[in-house]
Every structure is written in C-alpha cells, then in structure tokens.
Amino acid sequence: MNAQFKKGVLELIVLESVRQKDMYGYELVEEVSKVVDVNEGTIYPLLKRLTNERYFETYLRESTEGPPRKYYHLTVAGILYRDQLEAEWMEFADRVGAFLKEQKER
Amino acid sequence: MNAQFKKGVLELIVLESVRQKDMYGYELVEEVSKVVDVNEGTIYPLLKRLTNERYFETYLRESTEGPPRKYYHLTVAGILYRDQLEAEWMEFADRVGAFLKEQKER
DNA sequence: TATAGTACTTGACATTACCAAGTAGTTGGT
DNA sequence: ACCAACTACTTGGTAATGTCAAGTACTATA
Numbered sequence: 693m694n695a696q697f698k699k700g701v702l703e704l705i706v707l708e709s710v711r712q713k714d715m716y717g718y719e720l721v722e723e724v725s726k727v728v729d730v731n732e733g734t735i736y737p738l739l740k741r742l743t744n745e746r747y748f749e750t751y752l753r754e755s756t757e758g759p760p761r762k763y764y765h766l767t768v769a770g771i772l773y774r775d776q777l778e779a780e781w782m783e784f785a786d787r788v789g790a791f792l793k794e795q796k797e798r
Numbered sequence: 799m800n801a802q803f804k805k806g807v808l809e810l811i812v813l814e815s816v817r818q819k820d821m822y823g824y825e826l827v828e829e830v831s832k833v834v835d836v837n838e839g840t841i842y843p844l845l846k847r848l849t850n851e852r853y854f855e856t857y858l859r860e861s862t863e864g865p866p867r868k869y870y871h872l873t874v875a876g877i878l879y880r881d882q883l884e885a886e887w888m889e890f891a892d893r894v895g896a897f898l899k900e901q902k903e904r
Numbered sequence: 905t906a907t908a909g910t911a912c913t914t915g916a917c918a919t920t921a922c923c924a925a926g927t928a929g930t931t932g933g934t
Numbered sequence: 935a936c937c938a939a940c941t942a943c944t945t946g947g948t949a950a951t952g953t954c955a956a957g958t959a960c961t962a963t964a
Contacts, residue, residue: 697890700802727897758910759960784803791833864941865929
C-alpha cells in the first residue's frame with residue numbers, strides 16, 4: 693500500500709476508534725491495522741502528539757496479561773477535532789473520486 | 799484543507815491529468831488546483847521526480863504568451879504506474895470510507 | 905527459568921508538501 | 935523605450951508525519 697496515502701488519515705482513524713470506547717496503544721495498533729497497515733512506531737508517537745494537543749486524556753489500568761495499559765479518552769476538543777477532520781476527509785475523498793471518475797468518462 | 803491528505807494523491811492527480819493530454823507545468827498547477835489547493839513549489843518538484851523515474855518524457859515548445867513551455871508526456875511505465883496508483887487509492891479510500899461508516903452505525 | 909506474548913518508548917531516517925524568492929520571456933499601455 | 939502584469943520554471947529551506955529498528959519491562963505458561 694502507498695505509505696503516503698496514510699498521512700493525516702491515521703489520525704482520523706485513531707480518533708474515531710477512541711470515540712467508540714477508551715483504548716490503549718497496543719489495542720489501537722491492532723484495531724487500526726484492520727483498516728490500514730501500521731506499526732507501533734507510528735501509533736505511539738501519534739497518541740503522544742494528540743495527547744499533547746489535548747485531544748486525548750490518559751489514565752493507567754493494570755492488566756492481568758502484561759504491564760499496565762495506558763488508556764486514551766477523547767476530550768471535548770478531541771470530539772470537535774475529529775468531526776472536523778472527518779468532514780475534511782469526506783470532502784477531499786469526494787473531490788478526488790469525482791475527478792478520477794470525470795477523467796475516465798472522457 | 800488538511801495538507802497531509804494530499805500526500806501521494808497529488809501524484810495520482812498529476813499522472814491522470816497528463817494521461818488525458820500532454821501538459822506543461824504551469825497548466826498543471828491550474829488544472830490540479832481545480833481539484834485540490836496546490837502551488838507551484840509543489841508541482842514542479844513533483845514533475846521533476848516523476849520524470850527522473852521515467853514516468854514522464856518532456857519536450858519544449860515555444861509559446862506566444864511567454865517563455866517556452868516544458869511539456870510532459872506519460873510513458874508506458876507511467877501509464878502502468880498510474881493504473882497501479884489509482885487502484886491503490888481506490889482501495890485505500892474504500893477501506894477508510896467503510897471503516898467510518900461502520901463505526902457510525904454502532 | 906526460558907520463551908512468548910503483551911505493552912510502551914525512542915531516535916534516526918525517508919518522503920512529500922509548503923513557502924519564499926528568484927530568473928526570465930511576452931504583451932500591452934503610456 | 936519603459937514598466938507592469940502575466941506566463942513559466944527553478945530552487946532552497948522548512949514542516950509534518952510515517953517507518954524501521956532496537957530497547958525496556960511485565961505476565962503467563964511450559
């Protein structure tokens with residue numbers, strides 16, 4: 693898969709995943725991987741960035757299956773940002789799709 | 799518009815534009831701008847890169863409206879690459895779209 | 905106690921888009 | 935003849951984000 697396509701979109705996928713329910717990093721890697729290939733070294737820095745930007749709050753919970761998990765919870769600002777990002781993505785994808793379709797019809 | 803979304807997609811838009819007919823850089827900037835915001839400093843280096851990779855061949859033609867224009871023509875390799883890139887984009891956009899839709903239905 | 909699976913972190917790197925500035929040819933008005 | 939505006943291309947520095955690789959550490963299980 694073209695690695696460049698992911699730029700910016702991973703952020704939306706992560707935000708949308710966490711919107712459904714609080715998740716921890718490792719879980720997110722697996723969840724996001726169902727949609728697009730991604731590895732830990734991409735997700736963890738992204739989570740840190742989104743947390744620094746106050747779109748996520750975090751808390752720790754112990755696990756019976758390994759070390760404690762850091763859970764991410766979407767803030768109000770995060771919800772707004774997610775909504776905006778989704779709208780932008782939709783518009784962008786639509787525009788590109790329409791362009792490709794239009795060219796094809798020539 | 800989220801600048802990150804464009805990564806990789808501009809390449810597809812440029813390839814697809816030139817597939818229709820040979821075009822010169824300045825013309826492409828205007829053509830691509832109809833689909834997504836973009837400026838010269840993005841398009842010209844992209845054209846150079848795609849030419850280095852043998853997806854484009856170039857030739858010069860004089861213009862009555864300014865300096866000579868460097869036209870870009872898609873090579874056979876360019877056509878194949880374009881086809882592949884389009885397929886990858888379609889798949890990617892579909893996957894993301896399906897994910898967002900699925901989440902929404904929960 | 906060794907191994908596998910879970911969980912997170914970090915640093916060096918690659919790619920690609922943006923911004924700004926510069927060079928240069930052509931046309932049209934004064 | 936000169937200047938402004940438009941056409942056309944180039945380049946250098948920067949920003950943003952994803953990849954790779956390696957490392958740390960906890961838990962369960964054979």
